[in-house]
Amino acid sequence: MTSIWLDRREPFTTDPFEPGGTYDTVVAGAGLTGLVTALLLARSGQNVLVLEARYPGAVTTGNTTAKVSLLQGTFLSQLARQYSQSQVQAYVDANREGQAWLLRYLDEHGVPYQRRDAYTYAASAQGTEKLREEVSAGTTAGLDLEYVRDAGLPFPVHGAVRLADQAQIHPVRVLETLVSDIRGRGGSLVGGVRLQDVTGSGPATVHTDHGTVTANEVVLATGIPVLDRGLYFAKLKPSRSYAAALQLQEDQAPPRGMYISVEQPTHSLRDYEADGRRLLLVGGHGHHVGRARSEKHHLGSLLDWAVQHYPGAVATHTWSAQDYIPTNLMPFFGRFPRGRGHIHFGTGYSKWGMTNAVAAAVGISADILGGNVPWADTIHRRVTSPSGALSAVALNAGVAAKLASGWGQVAAEGLRKDKKEHAPAPAVPAEGEGKVYSEGPKPVAVSTVDGTTCRLSAVCTHLGGILHWNDSELTWDCPLHGSRFSSDGKLLEGPATKDLPSAGKG
Template sequence: MENSFWILNNESEDYSALDKSIDAEYLIVGAGLTGLHTAYLLSDISSNIVIVDANKVGSGSSGRNTGKVTSSHGLIYDYISQKYGDKSSKLYYEANEEGLRLIKDIVQKYNIDCNFETVPNYIFTTEDEGLEEIKKEYKSCERLGIPYEYLNNIEGFPIKIKGALKLDNQAQFDSKKYMNKLAQIICEKGVSIYENTPVLGLDTDKNEYIAKVNGDNEIKAKTVIIASSNPWHDSLGLYFSKEQAYRSYLTLSKLNKPIAKGMYINVEKPSKTIRVYHENDRDYLVCGGFDHKTGKCDDECKIFGSIVEFAKNNFKIGMLEYRWSTQDYITTDNIPYIGHINNNTNNLYIATGFCKWGITTSAVAAIIFKDLITNGECKYKEVFNPSRTGSYLNMKYLKENSIVAYDYIKGKLKKGHTDCQVEKDEGKVVIINGDKYGAYRDKDGKLYVVDITCTHLGCELKFNSFEKSWDCPCHGSRFSYDGSILNGPALKPLKLLGMGDNDIDPDLV
């Protein structure tokens, strides 16, 4: 898996893997922005906080984003007003503005060198249909008191637009630099971080949770916060059915001609996200988007060609220097799930479905968690409530799950290659003794053959030509060509040929 510019250019401290059983007051699963922000706020009320991560601090989607710190989440406010009312829409805005302020305050308080810069955010369109949507959003925001400015053009921006919305006092930064320092800060406040410590399951015993980790080790905790982006433990919340996994793509190239200071995203499809990163007296264009559902692309590598073509046609750039992809989860009503994992569980919390806006929303999650834990209430609680019926009592929910059912059946029926000849750096589905397997031969000629039945709920996996991974089109689990887990909600790896059938374990209860 190719790492992001941010990860490759920022060395971080190494935190040991957990090699014994321990007790904690608060267990946070996931050392990305959500987990780190939550630990930072909770450290004011407890000195017994443990964070575990299956990989390294900030190595997931938190370290693979654009670095946009903004409350301008596309055309969201009119939509929320129409679905849930003006009050909910305004609270969504206020929550993300508070999240933005929390990040800014942390940067300033600890003087974190993370290229933090206050800039405006622009939502633009190049099409007449998109212009009508932008005007509709502007009218709703004007009524709500959300300070968007409507523009007919953006001076200094090379793309000819039909219209745009501008929101001032937003920000951009290097998310990995920020997380590296924030991890150090919370450790100094008494938080324990363990890397390379995947959670393999969650049980309960009276008033405690028991997280199974490396080997036979366990973590007993009074409160557990799932901050790992994907809902690997479901607790009958049926999160796998209420959100979809999407892949999106980013590139970084030297920018040879300046553009207007700001962050940019378009309205129409394919999605295009743009910003400038400044480092060592050089400007770089970060450009990407072009998202699609996980496991639903025939050739991921071609997407980068489309991004580079778009960038070259509109900006003065040098050679492509970095390229990477990331995964996000989109809820069926485009609002994240943050709060109690279900209505019957008090000390188990979840944050998932950030809809590609996980930077400010990670801070929102931390604010909500601390309020719920200390006061039992939060003014943002109902907006982000994971049990809200509006997120699944809708046609989109039914449509998406019908597609999942179709993909499940299609995967079982689809034939593989009876010819098992696999070239170097090639991956394909093959038939061996009447059963389907995934075969990949690396650049050195070593062949890997794995059972490609997803260990989450049993869908058939599809080969990802860019990441050299096996991706699930149903619920977004991803596995390396050697069978190891790259993305949940799957908890168990794929088995190699000769090791038997995969173990299906969705951890629903």
């Protein structure tokens, strides 16, 4: 599964990693948050190093649907149920500044993007009440929202909210431009090096899987923070969503807008021009990471929905992305707890990272450089509402239950085997399949991909969750906090910081 943005991307050339080096700031993560932060700091004259465990855009930014919109489904009305008007206004102001900064930057560097009207639509009569709540919340916050009956879709809707003159981008082209700009200002970007810990301060020691460097400031732009000291893994729900690019029939055309439904499962639409063709991009059908019965089924359901409304459409690309949703909805960014004021982070964009990531970068760089951002100060002063606190309790109760059930299943299987004196060895999984079984007290994850069978520890290297086989992407996913590993055990995304160890020969 490769996104349309990452297909045919320019080969990434890494700068050399120099153990023992000293920098003003080290940024971990080369997605939109990390690269915009690095650029803002490099512009100020700082010596900046960006560390990326894989390559720019490998995780969320390279797998987004890339809508740069201030109309974000029904998110503002959800915020308004938990927060004061000043907090909601601060969120809108942050996203407005993030959007304006990004589009201005693209204009300055000649990076193409498309202006589109954004729509949130209701496919059912019940959904129209949510639309009216969104109009109220957004209008109060200064957005020029309009309730319309016809959204320009090829299927009937019961109403829609429209916000004119938003934008859609090619996210990897944006990242490539940022990388070039950072390097042109003296910054370095190193791929294949993973931050694992930060100790001390003034300067801090940054520990990686290739040695250490020192820095006055450290920025965690890793999706979910890979340092556990702030316990953000307990405040964020990891969600995996699916997307596809579709070639339509000659008599069909994608709608001229950006769309998202209020109903679940979510359906997102936008167009994209490639090789002289206008493709339809669809997305949605998300779920908690590692807890789907079949990820392949979620993707298949999304494709079935698309073909139902665009008969004969053929998928040219399919992919998925991971996002983190705060239990209290508001994104987190700024100074990291127990970081002595020298560790900074951004996370929890609730699938609206194209504006939130840039806003977080503006706030983080202001903290480092001594600036003042009023909307950031307001967001930092938020107080979790009772409903947000209950969401956190429910999330972590679910995590505890999943941890217990995972180990309980392993123990039960081990007990069954103990009662069988000559239990047969587990069969080698068929191509594309993976399973977890018990060797005594040891949970083992075994899979076969491209003809190679790998036996690994089935225990996540973060906090010990029993891993789940993702039958769509052929990966091992943790149902607790969303860490993911390739079939041969390589870490793909955190909060884990280490690969899966081998389980040896069976």
